[in-house]
Amino acid sequence: MAADRTEISKATLNRLPAYLRYLYELDKKGVQTVSSTMIAAGLDLNPVQVRKDIAFVATSPGKPKLGYVTKELIADLENFLGYHNTRDAILVGAGGLGHAILGYDGFAKYGLNVTCAFDVDPAVIGTSINGKPVYDMSRLPELVKRFNIRLGIITVPSGSAQEVADLMVSAGIKAIWSFAAKHLNLPAGIALKHEDLAASLALLRMQLVSQD
């Protein structure tokens, strides 16, 4: 494997999943080879950009006049994005959104397995959502350590988000996927992905207003 001479850019990283989705579609239609031009047209992007992005992940080069072998490129992307090694995760906050995530099995395709959830509400503790048990928050450190979980999902109100994050980190969690509308302060080395639905909604709404 060649050493990464230049670090892969964040912008590129964000596009890779879109490429993969598009390739799945083409593959399903029986398209054998795919060119960067085709991908660019399908996703409203610049062909050169697509080529550069692909250059990071592809193991075999594309052929002039043909492009890349669809199945190979899919394999390379899946491999790069780590869809093949399944990863266990826990979720804290079994309310509205947390409930929805627990009930959704689609993440399994991306190698995510939410094993169980935690909450403070006695009404949900002890119950099971989509086969996943809901435990009392106090058991989080114990279970995270026992099963060596590294990924935590936060779907609690913003007021308790930092507290939950701190607990996760101290228990050994290394990556946090947060849906709380709150900036989290984490020690270095902990990966964080903040999903701020309200914020992105606000931006969309703004575009709308400015059209009037």
Place this chain on the structure above:
Amino acid sequence: MAADRTEISKATLNRLPAYLRYLYELDKKGVQTVSSTMIAAGLDLNPVQVRKDIAFVATSPGKPKLGYVTKELIADLENFLGYHNTRDAILVGAGGLGHAILGYDGFAKYGLNVTCAFDVDPAVIGTSINGKPVYDMSRLPELVKRFNIRLGIITVPSGSAQEVADLMVSAGIKAIWSFAAKHLNLPAGIALKHEDLAASLALLRMQLVSQD
């Protein structure tokens, strides 16, 4: 109001909601004035960047040694982000995630009012989720036109996403918030915000894997 000499950057736009959230916190604690340095420290950003961002939205300048008046800055941000003019929206796909969104009233704070939902499943059509009626898809054009709705939320499986988007656009929807894992092809002038949970999850997972 001065003409926007330079267009506001997308990156800035993405940070504004975070500033606002942070200011709410400070305001609740009774902090009267806030400096760009303080905001930067709280959100792990560069103070200059914060100042430049604020310069776009603030109506009155900040004072050296003191900073900005907290309540004024909040008002300016809210105003800029359009939180004050409530906007009606419809949602298509009353399944898992759609259900969660319908059940969540928090978006009202940001000026969003989901009035009703549409689906094709006879089991949910005619029911009500959190007081919002679920109608048959066929009634979408009629209701969108009648109430002059401009914003549509898509929470259907990726297979039907494009179809739904087309229907929305033809009915007069001007902005789409999509949770479907599918690139949507829309005519120019239609605002689109694509929320790809699976993709952002994949990226977080990847950071985790690369730590091992």
Place this chain on the structure above:
DNA sequence: CTTTAATCGATAAAAATATAACTTTTTTAG
């Protein structure tokens, strides 16, 4: 077998964005 057209890959230019350096303003302290 030769020509042709399409595409890749690499390099260069341009644009956007973030960081740094410097100047000005205003409050507070001596």
Place this chain on the structure above:
DNA sequence: CTAAAAAAGTTATATTTTTATCGATTAAAG
């Protein structure tokens, strides 16, 4: 009343990201 400190504002530089250009390669058509 003056000097120092803190923070905003402004201009300049560096970095990142996107877009454009050009030659090399190769499958397909004549």
